[in-house]
Amino acid sequence: MTIQAKQLTLNHQLRQFGVLVKLAMIRTSPQQIEVWTTSGNRLRFNPTQQIEAQFVAC
Numbered sequence: 001m002t003i004q005a006k007q008l009t010l011n012h013q014l015r016q017f018g019v020l021v022k023l024a025m026i027r028t029s030p031q032q033i034e035v036w037t038t039s040g041n042r043l044r045f046n047p048t049q050q051i052e053a054q055f056v057a058c
Helices: none
Strands: 002-004 012-016 019-028 033-037 042-045 050-055
Touching: none
Parallel strands: none
Antiparallel strands: 002 050, 012 019, 012 050, 019 033, 033 042
């Protein structure tokens, strides 16, 4: 599913290189969304940028 970066929650997993990646932390500001994955990678997005993510119920 494609969503805007500003809609991300910790209940989402990002799709990177065809693999779902769990999120550890999200920091938001009006200019950017910073996301840390459980593997330690940090990603930055524009709040309106379209990203591939899947909602995972806990």
